[in-house]
Amino acid sequence: MNDAVAIYDVRQEAFVPASEAGPAPKRIVVAYGFWIFLLSDIIMFSALFAAYAVLVRNTAGGPTGAQLFNQVSVAAETAFLLASSYACGLMSLAVASRERAAVYVRALATFVLGAAFLALELREFANMIAQGATPQRSAFLSAFFALVGCHGLHVTAGLVWLTVMMAQVAVKGFRATVQRRLWCFALFWHALDIVWVGLFTLVYLMGVVP
Amino acid sequence: MTDTRYDRAPGDASAPAEPSGVLVYTTGLALAVILTATSFWVANTSLLWGPGVSMGLVVLAVAQMGVHLVFFLHITTGSDNTNNVLALAYGLLIVLLVMAGSLWIMNNLNDNLMPSPELMNMPMRH
Numbered sequence: 001m002n003d004a005v006a007i008y009d010v011r012q013e014a015f016v017p018a019s020e021a022g023p024a025p026k027r028i029v030v031a032y033g034f035w036i037f038l039l040s041d042i043i044m045f046s047a048l049f050a051a052y053a054v055l056v057r058n059t060a061g062g063p064t065g066a067q068l069f070n071q072v073s074v075a076a077e078t079a080f081l082l083a084s085s086y087a088c089g090l091m092s093l094a095v096a097s098r099e100r101a102a103v104y105v106r107a108l109a110t111f112v113l114g115a116a117f118l119a120l121e122l123r124e125f126a127n128m129i130a131q132g133a134t135p136q137r138s139a140f141l142s143a144f145f146a147l148v149g150c151h152g153l154h155v156t157a158g159l160v161w162l163t164v165m166m167a168q169v170a171v172k173g174f175r176a177t178v179q180r181r182l183w184c185f186a187l188f189w190h191a192l193d194i195v196w197v198g199l200f201t202l203v204y205l206m207g208v209v210p
Numbered sequence: 211m212t213d214t215r216y217d218r219a220p221g222d223a224s225a226p227a228e229p230s231g232v233l234v235y236t237t238g239l240a241l242a243v244i245l246t247a248t249s250f251w252v253a254n255t256s257l258l259w260g261p262g263v264s265m266g267l268v269v270l271a272v273a274q275m276g277v278h279l280v281f282f283l284h285i286t287t288g289s290d291n292t293n294n295v296l297a298l299a300y301g302l303l304i305v306l307l308v309m310a311g312s313l314w315i316m317n318n319l320n321d322n323l324m325p326s327p328e329l330m331n332m333p334m335r336h
C-alpha cells in the first residue's frame with residue numbers, strides 16, 4: 001500500500017502537466033510570441049500575394065513578366081538566400097554552444113549572402129526602371145514592386161538586425177536577453193526564406209510559364 | 211523527464227533524442243536545393259504537359275515550405291509542439307482565405323463587369 005503511494009508520488013513529480021507547471025520559461029514565451037508575429041507578417045504578405053495574383057494580367061499595354069524577368073538572376077538570388085538561411089541555422093547552433101568565434105564567422109556568412117541577394121534584387125529593379133517598367137507604369141508593376149519590394153525591405157531590416165545583434169554579442173556577451181534575440185532573429189530569417197519560396201514560384205516561375 | 215513538461219519553442223532544436231543540429235540543417239538544405247532545382251527545371255522544360263506546370267510548381271513550393279518549416283524552424287508534430295502547430299494552422303487558414311477569396315471574388319467581378327471584346331461585338335440574338 002505504501003509502496004503504491006510512493007510510486008504514485010514519483011510519477012506525479014515526473015509528469016507534471018503543462019497546466020500545473022506554472023508559467024513557461026521566458027525563452028519559450030518569447031519565441032512563441034515571435035512566432036505569432038511571424039505568422040501575422042506572413043498574413044500581410046498573403047494580402048500582397050493576392051493583390052499580385054489578381055493584377056498580374058493588367059499590364060496596361062506595358063511590359064509583361066515574361067519580358068522583364070531574368071531567370072538566371074532569380075536563380076542566383078534564390079541560391080544566395082537559401083545559403084544565407086543555412087548559415088543562419090549553423091549560427092544558431094554556435095549560439096546554443098556559446099562558441100563566439102563560430103558565431104561571428106557564421107553571422108558574417110549570413111550577412112554577406114543576404115547582402116548579395118539584396119544587391120542582385122536592387123540591380124534587377126534598376127534594370128526594370130531603366131527600361132521604363134516603373135511602379136507607375138501598370139497595375140501589374142505596382143503589385144510587383146509592392147510584393148517584391150516589401151520582401152526586400154524585410155531582408156534589409158534583417159541585415160540591420162543581424163549587425164546590431166553582433167554588436168550586442170561583442171559588448172554584452174551571451175547573456176539570456178541577447179540569446180533570446182538571436183533566436184528570434186533566426187526565426188525571422190528562416191521565415192523570410194519561406195516567403196521567398198512562394199515569391200519566386202508565383203512571380204518569377206509562373207510569370208514565364210505561358 | 212521533468213524538462214519535457216513545457217512546450218517546445220519554435221526554432222528550438224535542442225531535443226535530446228534527435229540527430230545533431232548540423233545534420234538537420236544540412237538535410238534541409240539538400241532537400242530545399244533539390245526542390246528549387248526541380249521548380250526551375252519544371253518552369254523551363256517543354257517535356258511536361260503545359261497546363262499542368264502551374265499546379266506542379268505550386269506543389270513543389272508547398273513541399274519546400276514544409277521542408278523549411280521542419281528542418282529550419284523545427285516545427286514538428288510532437289506533443290511539445292502543439293501550440294506552435296495550432297498557431298501555424300490558424301495562420302494558414304487566414305492566408306488561404308485571403309488568397310483564395312481574393313482570386314475567386316475578383317475573377318467573378320472580372321467575368322461579370324468586363325465583357326471580353328468578342329462578346330461585346332457579338333450581334334444580339336433574342
